[in-house]
Amino acid sequence: MDKDDTLTATQAAETMTGAQMVIRALKDQGVTHIFGYPGGAVLPIYDALFKVEGIEHVLVRHEQGAVHAAEGYARSTGKPGVVLVTSGPGATNAVTGLTDALMDSIPLIVLTGQVPTHLIGTDAFQECDTVGITRPCTKHNWLVKDVNELSRVLHEAFEIATTGRPGPVVVDIPKDVQFQNGAYHGPQAIHHRTYKPKTDPDLSAIVKAVEMMAAAKKPIFYTGGGLINSGPEASKLLRELVDLTGFPVTSTLMGLGAFPAARPEWLGMLGMHGTWEANHAMHDCDLLICLGARFDDRVTGKVSAFSPGSKKIHLDIDASQINKIVRVDVPIVADAAKALREMIRFWKTQKHAVQADALKGWWKQIDQWRTKKSLDYRNSDSIIKPQFAIDRLYELTKHRQDVFITTEVGQHQMWAAQRFHFQEPNRWMTSGGLGTMGYGLPAAVGVQMAHPGALVIDIAGEASVQMTMQEMSTAVQYNLPIKIFILNNEYMGMVRQWQEILHGGRYSHSYSEALPDFVKMAEAFGCVGLRAEKPSELDGKIQEMLAVDKPVLFDVRVDPAENCYPMIPSGAAHNEMLLSPDDGGQISDAGKMLV
Amino acid sequence: MHDTKVKLAGDIERHTLTVLVDNEAGVLARVVGLFSGRGYNIESLTVAEVDAMARTSRITIVTSGTPAVIEQIETQLRRLVPTHKVTNWTSAKAGIEREMALVKVAGTGEKRVEALRMADAFRARPVDTTQASFVFEITGAPSKIDSFVDLMRPLGLVEISRTGVAAISRGPDAM
Numbered sequence: 001m002d003k004d005d006t007l008t009a010t011q012a013a014e015t016m017t018g019a020q021m022v023i024r025a026l027k028d029q030g031v032t033h034i035f036g037y038p039g040g041a042v043l044p045i046y047d048a049l050f051k052v053e054g055i056e057h058v059l060v061r062h063e064q065g066a067v068h069a070a071e072g073y074a075r076s077t078g079k080p081g082v083v084l085v086t087s088g089p090g091a092t093n094a095v096t097g098l099t100d101a102l103m104d105s106i107p108l109i110v111l112t113g114q115v116p117t118h119l120i121g122t123d124a125f126q127e128c129d130t131v132g133i134t135r136p137c138t139k140h141n142w143l144v145k146d147v148n149e150l151s152r153v154l155h156e157a158f159e160i161a162t163t164g165r166p167g168p169v170v171v172d173i174p175k176d177v178q179f180q181n182g183a184y185h186g187p188q189a190i191h192h193r194t195y196k197p198k199t200d201p202d203l204s205a206i207v208k209a210v211e212m213m214a215a216a217k218k219p220i221f222y223t224g225g226g227l228i229n230s231g232p233e234a235s236k237l238l239r240e241l242v243d244l245t246g247f248p249v250t251s252t253l254m255g256l257g258a259f260p261a262a263r264p265e266w267l268g269m270l271g272m273h274g275t276w277e278a279n280h281a282m283h284d285c286d287l288l289i290c291l292g293a294r295f296d297d298r299v300t301g302k303v304s305a306f307s308p309g310s311k312k313i314h315l316d317i318d319a320s321q322i323n324k325i326v327r328v329d330v331p332i333v334a335d336a337a338k339a340l341r342e343m344i345r346f347w348k349t350q351k352h353a354v355q356a357d358a359l360k361g362w363w364k365q366i367d368q369w370r371t372k373k374s375l376d377y378r379n380s381d382s383i384i385k386p387q388f389a390i391d392r393l394y395e396l397t398k399h400r401q402d403v404f405i406t407t408e409v410g411q412h413q414m415w416a417a418q419r420f421h422f423q424e425p426n427r428w429m430t431s432g433g434l435g436t437m438g439y440g441l442p443a444a445v446g447v448q449m450a451h452p453g454a455l456v457i458d459i460a461g462e463a464s465v466q467m468t469m470q471e472m473s474t475a476v477q478y479n480l481p482i483k484i485f486i487l488n489n490e491y492m493g494m495v496r497q498w499q500e501i502l503h504g505g506r507y508s509h510s511y512s513e514a515l516p517d518f519v520k521m522a523e524a525f526g527c528v529g530l531r532a533e534k535p536s537e538l539d540g541k542i543q544e545m546l547a548v549d550k551p552v553l554f555d556v557r558v559d560p561a562e563n564c565y566p567m568i569p570s571g572a573a574h575n576e577m578l579l580s581p582d583d584g585g586q587i588s589d590a591g592k593m594l595v
Numbered sequence: 596m597h598d599t600k601v602k603l604a605g606d607i608e609r610h611t612l613t614v615l616v617d618n619e620a621g622v623l624a625r626v627v628g629l630f631s632g633r634g635y636n637i638e639s640l641t642v643a644e645v646d647a648m649a650r651t652s653r654i655t656i657v658t659s660g661t662p663a664v665i666e667q668i669e670t671q672l673r674r675l676v677p678t679h680k681v682t683n684w685t686s687a688k689a690g691i692e693r694e695m696a697l698v699k700v701a702g703t704g705e706k707r708v709e710a711l712r713m714a715d716a717f718r719a720r721p722v723d724t725t726q727a728s729f730v731f732e733i734t735g736a737p738s739k740i741d742s743f744v745d746l747m748r749p750l751g752l753v754e755i756s757r758t759g760v761a762a763i764s765r766g767p768d769a770m
Binding site for chain 2: 134323
């Protein structure tokens with residue numbers, strides 16, 4: 001079967017240039033926003049964009065920012081993010097964002113310019129092997145050398161990025177192809193001959209899973225980003241399944257919001273900085289129901305001691321995640337919403353009921369773990385504790401339904417995950433898999449573009465935020481009133497914490513000796529700068545920040561010595577958590593080797 | 596016939612996999628990059644287009660790893676967008692594996708005669724002959740080629756070129 005055979009005969013091709021095809025394909029795919037930066041090898045596409053209405057282009061200040069902004073846009077809307085950058089450095093600057101999106105399964109279509117086909121391989125100006133460089137950090141990529149292939153590749157790119165396990169794709173388009181005339185075909189003509197992701201669950205696995213759930217005495221739902229990626233329906237169905245069973249729920253960093261933090265079944269986040277009750281329940285459970293998570297090392301801790309007594313059900317849309325880290329008893333390869341719908345259907349039609357007495361005992365045990373109050377901290381009257389700052393931010397914004405939080409990476413990210421409680425999916429944008437410092441500010445730009453009236457806050461650290469700080473200029477240009485809430489402890493806090501615990505307090509190069517004056521810097525960018533140094537002034541300043549309809553950079557000077565607890569030290573098991581500095585750090589040599 | 600040794604040290608096993616892919620630009624780099632990027636081993640690799648009309652290529656890889664790693668390799672290969680099908684001949688126990696090698700041996704006198712005699716016993720055929728050398732063509736399971744090469748070593752072995760393994764299923768059906 002030839003690819004051309006799959007084109008519908010009724011589909012009349014239109015003739016246009018490659019550059020016009022790009023814009024036309026974006027329109028046909030329903031794209032309304034693109035994040036980009038022009039350069040020599042994409043000038044024809046920028047020229048085609050110049051005359052177009054209905055697509056808003058957001059000019060970033062660095063291509064990494066474009067990709068993170070597109071990630072924030074995608075994560076907060078469920079739609080794919082689109083990026084347009086030039087060849088060479090434009091493409092290489094996008095690599096961190098592509099890797100980030102691949103690790104966190106974010107659908108992106110990244111269009112890169114390339115030198116003209118006759119110059120490829122000659123070390124031409126701003127030439128790089130974009131498809132070679134981005135092959136390991138994309139779900140798929142293409143170099144399009146024939147203008148008549150371009151529309152098919154573009155539509156295929158959208159299909160591959162957004163279906164199955166979502167991810168980033170790159171389409172590399174040489175400049176001569178952008179100028180050439182060719183035949184444009186619309187999106188409905190595409191039927192891929194090898195790519196057919198499996199989304200319907202195997203019903204025998206569903207039957208087995210619900211039988212195990214009905215028999216379970218100490219069950220737990222361990223949910224992840226797959227529920228968010230599946231769409232809001234999956235979150236709704238999870239709530240319904242918990243209504244039916246009353247099982248406790250924990251979530252990975254990426255899955256926060258799929259289940260409301262206000263509900264009594266919520267145990268908080270699990271893993272390295274998860275709650276005492278979530279991790280102990282994972283360790284002691286007899287049935288672990290993993291929904292759209294991938295047994296990441298931040299979650300499992302020591303794999304050989306991970307949930308040792310449980311049967312395991314694993315729902316994932318990506319078959320390669322099954323048995324990758326932890327062997328499971330019942331794998332379900334499917335879209336999360338489809339599988340959850342079937343689980344609920346079989347639970348009802350087979351008239352299953354839970355082991356009520358056993359569950360009562362399980363909840364009693366969980367309530368006992370809860371009395372540890374593992375997120376507690378010692379507050380201070382004189383110095384702002386970072387936990388206090390996040391608690392106040394949450395308290396002063398929780399009445400709003402339209403709060404979107406992005407983060408950078410480090411201690412502040414973990415504190416935000418622990419303490420900012422999400423009730424809905426798509427409200428929490430963070431770099432989970434790759435752990436990219438500098439993600440949060442540009443991601444906030446993307447979120448605010450998608451949700452103009454919403455409150456978008458980047459909970460940041462002063463080290464991370466300096467990595468992509470220039471995107472404040474983008475926020476100003478497009479009147480995006482994002483709030484950059486910096487927990488400024490003058491250190492790379494998580495690095496400092498590990499140096500304290502693992503390296504004898506030798507703080508090798510983790511102190512920023514020359515921080516900018518963030519307030520003046522905000523003003524220089526045309527934003528509003530705020531600073532708080534005492535706990536007593538925090539609420540007033542937060543209110544001031546919220547009242548301003550402009551981008552705000554808020555420098556919250558926090559305790560530089562505070563560490564993030566609870567913590568499972570590297571190489572330890574879920575039931576070997578540290579709750580505070582008083583617990584000491586008994587880290588094995590094998591644990592020190594881990595990151 | 597399964598001449599490739601399956602059990603190696605510890606719980607490491609050797610497996611022969613075939614991947615049928617769309618023959619598009621960069622497809623081999625995707626497969627090879629998956630192995631290097633995830634730290635998997637490649638012992639041999641054979642690739643060629645097998646259907647010019649359908650533009651499909653067949654890649655046969657001999658790899659090694661624990662059973663869990665082999666399972667990961669298979670699912671990761673299936674995940675690549677241009678992949679049509681992945682077959683594990685070692686698990687399926689239903690494949691024929693063959694490799695071809697060209698083996699150059701230089702020498703005169705008794706060693707030369709001995710080399711020719713050995714080649715005959717292995718059904719290796721001289722495809723280039725000079726007064727001082729032979730190039731033998733030998734086809735068979737990789738272990739048979741290993742044995743032949745070992746025998747040629749003291750007889751003036753100069754150079755070896757091996758194709759890697761090609762594999763196909765027994766019986767009337769395709770993979």
